[in-house]
Amino acid sequence: xxxxxxxxxxxxxxxxxxxxxxxxxxxxxxxxxxxxxxxxxxxxxxxxxxxxxxxxxxxxxxxxxxxxxxxxxxxxxxxxxxxxxxxxxxxxxxxxxxxxxxxxxxxxxxxxxxxxxxxxxxxxxxxxxxxxxxxxxxxxxxxxxxxxxxxxxxxxxxxxxxxxxxxxxxxxxxxxxxxxxxxxxxxxxxxxxxxxxxxxxxxxxxxxxx
Amino acid sequence: xxxxxxxxxxxxxxxxxxxxxxxxxxxxxxxxxxxxxxxxxxxxxxxxxxxxxxxxxxxxxxxxxxxxxxxxxxxxxxxxxxxxxxxxxxxxxxxxxxxxxxxxxxxxxxxxxxxxxxxxxxxxxxxxxxxxxxxxxxxxxxxxxxxxxxxxxxxxxx
Numbered sequence: 533x534x535x536x537x538x539x540x541x542x543x544x545x546x547x548x549x550x551x552x553x554x555x556x557x558x559x560x561x562x563x564x565x566x567x568x569x570x571x572x573x574x575x576x577x578x579x580x581x582x583x584x585x586x587x588x589x590x591x592x593x594x595x596x597x598x599x600x601x602x603x604x605x606x607x608x609x610x611x612x613x614x615x616x617x618x619x620x621x622x623x624x625x626x627x628x629x630x631x632x633x634x635x636x637x638x639x640x641x642x643x644x645x646x647x648x649x650x651x652x653x654x655x656x657x658x659x660x661x662x663x664x665x666x667x668x669x670x671x672x673x674x675x676x677x678x679x680x681x682x683x684x685x686x687x688x689x690x691x692x693x694x695x696x697x698x699x700x701x702x703x704x705x706x707x708x709x710x711x712x713x714x715x716x717x718x719x720x721x722x723x724x725x726x727x728x729x730x731x732x733x734x735x736x737x738x739x740x741x742x
Numbered sequence: 743x744x745x746x747x748x749x750x751x752x753x754x755x756x757x758x759x760x761x762x763x764x765x766x767x768x769x770x771x772x773x774x775x776x777x778x779x780x781x782x783x784x785x786x787x788x789x790x791x792x793x794x795x796x797x798x799x800x801x802x803x804x805x806x807x808x809x810x811x812x813x814x815x816x817x818x819x820x821x822x823x824x825x826x827x828x829x830x831x832x833x834x835x836x837x838x839x840x841x842x843x844x845x846x847x848x849x850x851x852x853x854x855x856x857x858x859x860x861x862x863x864x865x866x867x868x869x870x871x872x873x874x875x876x877x878x879x880x881x882x883x884x885x886x887x888x889x890x891x892x893x894x895x896x897x898x899x900x
Contacts, residue, residue, distance in 0.1 A: 549848065580834075581848035581876075588865035590845065593875045597850055612852045618860065618875020650864065664852075 533662045535559040536598050536613065539574070543654035544592035547582040555598055558660050561608075561671075568671040569608065575601035577613065585650030591618045592652035598663040603671055611666040617653050778887030783827065783856060791832055791851035793817075795874070796825035797861040799888055806863060808872040809895070810837050816895045820861040820872065825886065828894040839872040847874045858882045 537558035547553075555577045561569035577598045585592035598613035786792040795810055800822040809816040812835055818826035820839070836848045837859070843866070849857055858877040863870045 580850050583846070586864075588871060590864035590871065590873050591862065591875050593847060595847075595849060595876050612855050614855065614857070616849075616857075616876035617878065618862075618873075 533664060534561055534601070534610065536575075536577075536601075536610070536661055536663050538577070538655055538657060538659045541654060541656050542577075542579070542594065542596060543652055544582050544594040545584045545652040545654075547579045547594065549579055549581055551579040551582065553577050553579070553596070555601070557601055561603075566673050568673065569601065569603040573601050573603050575599070575608075575610070580616075585652045589650045591650040593618045594653040594655070596655070598661075606669065606671055608669050608671075609666040610663040613661060613663040615655065615659070615661040617655075780883035781825075781886035781889070781891075786829060786854060786856060789832070789853050790829050791853055791855045791857065793828045793830060793835075793849065793851070793857045793859055794825055794882060795820055795828065795859050795861065796877075796882060796886075796889055797822045798885060799823040806870055806872075808839050808841070808861075810839055810859075810861075810874060812837050815898050818894050819892070820874075821892065823889055824892050825882070825889045826892055826894050837874060839874050841869045841871055842866045843871055845871060845873045847876065849876070 535558040536555050539554045539556050542553045553576070555575045557569060557571050557573040557575070560567045560571045575598065577596055580595040580597050581593060582595070583593045593616075595616040596613060598610040598615075600610055601608045783792075783794065795818040797820050805822070807819060807821045810818045810820060817828050817837065820826070830851050832851050832853045834848060834850050836846060838844050838846045839861070845864075847859065849859075851857065856879070858879060858881065859874050860877040860881065862873045862875065864873050865871070
């Protein structure tokens, strides 16, 4: 499990499927006490689905995926980022039924209600979530783990909409895959294999910048 | 109907539509009730992912339920105060619900992962519109003890 942080705000109002956004490691990747990828390593994510809130109170939606982190010249592909949320519907379901009754009573009142859009989703800069390494990758062995988790990126002005309250620590519910033990090289520069289950997050979770 | 009466009725309709925030769409738990434990879902089968489709409890005068489809195949029926777990293959899946208009959600499913989708209702011109939106595990866990489980639709015969 690796901890990822958004370095740019991503919102359902203006992002659509296929749009890219910048991410970085919020905590170093540490294996057997050695830092293989430092916190702050940059990478790229992609919008899986984005839809703005629409008329009648339909909520905006945003589903994000972390694609990779670059560690020097090595690209570490990621999966299971699972940062996704829907904006609050402008109406709870009981209000909708009341509005239907209102439609019967007055067309103009119904028109007002229909024109109200649902709320959009915005993940501000600094939003954090977990991801998993998608495949085995060998990284050069680094220094003994000593660095603290990098401070969150400075937040830009977030759009005035509903930020997901629990999105920053969204953890996919999953069973960690069993991984074969990494093979130890016999000679030459030492390196460590990063397997999906060998990665250790060494720093405690932090609240995102809001 | 006079214009004056029409204005008054329209204003009443708008007020009625906005009212009800204190009404029971999601009844709060009683203060002295013991804490209810969230539902513990099984892990997905090996090589598969799973999606939990759920709707909040709702005191509804007119029941309004719908099916979630992937293409032409019905996946789950979304009924208020219930949840349904669908087992799916890894990959990109697009789900849709509709009455007058279609509401769509695309997810990327990884093996061994569980995803959550919440159903809601938005207003339509003639009929209500069902909506589906991604949700967090914490959101589901907050109300899952008050939800009943029902099975997903069987996969289409190959």
